[in-house]
Amino acid sequence: MPESKIIYILAIESSCDDTSAAVLQNNIVLSNVVANQKIHEEYGGVVPELASRAHQQNIVPVVNQALAKANIDKNQLSAIAFTRGPGLMGSLLVGTSFAKSLALGLNIPLIEVNHMQAHILAHFIKEEPMSPPTFPFLALTISGGHTQIVKVADYFKMEILGQTLDDAVGEAFDKSAKILGLPYPGGPLIDKYAAKGNPLRFEFPKPKVDGVNFSFSGLKTSILYFIQRKTKENPNFIKENLEDICASIQHTIVAILMGKLKKAVKFTGIKQVAIGGGVSANSGIRKALQEAESNLGWKTYSPKFEYCTDNAAMIGIVGYLKFLNKDFSTQDVTAKARYII
Ligand code: KG4
Ligand code: ZN
Numbered sequence: 001m002p003e004s005k006i007i008y009i010l011a012i013e014s015s016c017d018d019t020s021a022a023v024l025q026n027n028i029v030l031s032n033v034v035a036n037q038k039i040h041e042e043y044g045g046v047v048p049e050l051a052s053r054a055h056q057q058n059i060v061p062v063v064n065q066a067l068a069k070a071n072i073d074k075n076q077l078s079a080i081a082f083t084r085g086p087g088l089m090g091s092l093l094v095g096t097s098f099a100k101s102l103a104l105g106l107n108i109p110l111i112e113v114n115h116m117q118a119h120i121l122a123h124f125i126k127e128e129p130m131s132p133p134t135f136p137f138l139a140l141t142i143s144g145g146h147t148q149i150v151k152v153a154d155y156f157k158m159e160i161l162g163q164t165l166d167d168a169v170g171e172a173f174d175k176s177a178k179i180l181g182l183p184y185p186g187g188p189l190i191d192k193y194a195a196k197g198n199p200l201r202f203e204f205p206k207p208k209v210d211g212v213n214f215s216f217s218g219l220k221t222s223i224l225y226f227i228q229r230k231t232k233e234n235p236n237f238i239k240e241n242l243e244d245i246c247a248s249i250q251h252t253i254v255a256i257l258m259g260k261l262k263k264a265v266k267f268t269g270i271k272q273v274a275i276g277g278g279v280s281a282n283s284g285i286r287k288a289l290q291e292a293e294s295n296l297g298w299k300t301y302s303p304k305f306e307y308c309t310d311n312a313a314m315i316g317i318v319g320y321l322k323f324l325n326k327d328f329s330t331q332d333v334t335a336k337a338r339y340i341i
Pocket of ligand 1: 142143145146185191280281282283309
């Protein structure tokens with residue numbers, strides 16, 4: 001990464017249901033504030049209209065908190081970076097409009113950031129003693145909205161090798177959790193219960209999809225039918241077997257992800273693998289990657305937990321890299337719900 005003078009970036013992330021602001025000094029995170037929206041829990045998923053209203057309420061206090069924590073005055077900022085997409089339109093509009101107004105008011109550059117690129121480039125946040133991956137590497141981006149295997153040749157030279165044809169892996173976790181009566185987002189809860197369960201107790205079918213693409217909708221349906229059948233026989237089936245069910249679901253999902261990663265490594269000859277996105281917080285996938293280091297000679301990279309789920313620090317690192325390239329946006333930039341890397 002080229003060295004430069006001291007640059008302060010304020011970054012804003014509002015693509016889904018987390019309102020986040022961060023301040024970076026070059027590639028170092030000074031603050032990273034995330035306001036989660038509890039409102040969606042009772043609906044079992046993100047309600048777009050409620051998300052955008054909550055972003056409107058959160059954005060000013062979250063930005064103020066990020067500046068205060070970093071001990072930076074807004075007049076010291078070098079640029080404002082924001083998530084342009086992909087994401088929910090109403091949510092993106094709040095962050096985009098806020099970033100544009102602030103950049104205009106402060107008369108500093110505005111930098112648009114692709115959320116999926118940010119999940120990958122989060123690995124370049126300076127975090128001792130961790131070192132970032134070297135190019136080229138493969139990135140597995142796994143979140144509530146996406147499942148992709150990306151070949152990363154340089155910071156902004158990325159090629160999607162494969163992706164999901166239907167549900168994202170985070171949805172597979174969350175929808176399975178919902179079937180089990182767990183609240184949203186259920187991914188972390190499946191992970192928690194799986195830790196104490198037997199992963200081989202129940203077997204679920206793995207999808208047959210060509211190449212390094214994914215499909216998770218069939219898995220969700222087979223889990224639903226399995227649970228319906230079992231609870232008919234025993235109404236307490238879920239309660240009595242929750243840990244084994246969660247462990248078996250997690251085992252199946254991790255096996256699907258690892259199977260495709262192995263294919264991608266074989267196909268490209270690249271043995272450096274970095275994970276990103278909310279699901280990369282999952283202990284099952286982290287363990288599987290560690291095993292691949294010892295058994296297959298891979299070098300793997302897992303970001304710190306706070307940089308896995310949606311956060312503005314990852315938007316800030318992309319902002320910094322784009323600042324070095326003088327890759328700025330103009331005031332006519334608009335939010336983009338579908339935005340391919
Ligand atoms: O990246 P992210 O915060 O938001 C999106 O861009 O979607 O990812 C959120 C997803 C949710 O589906 C959540 O259940 C999942 O990440 N997740 C997990 C874990 N922590 C978060 N899934 C499995 N195990 C976890 N530990
Ligand atoms: Zn995300």
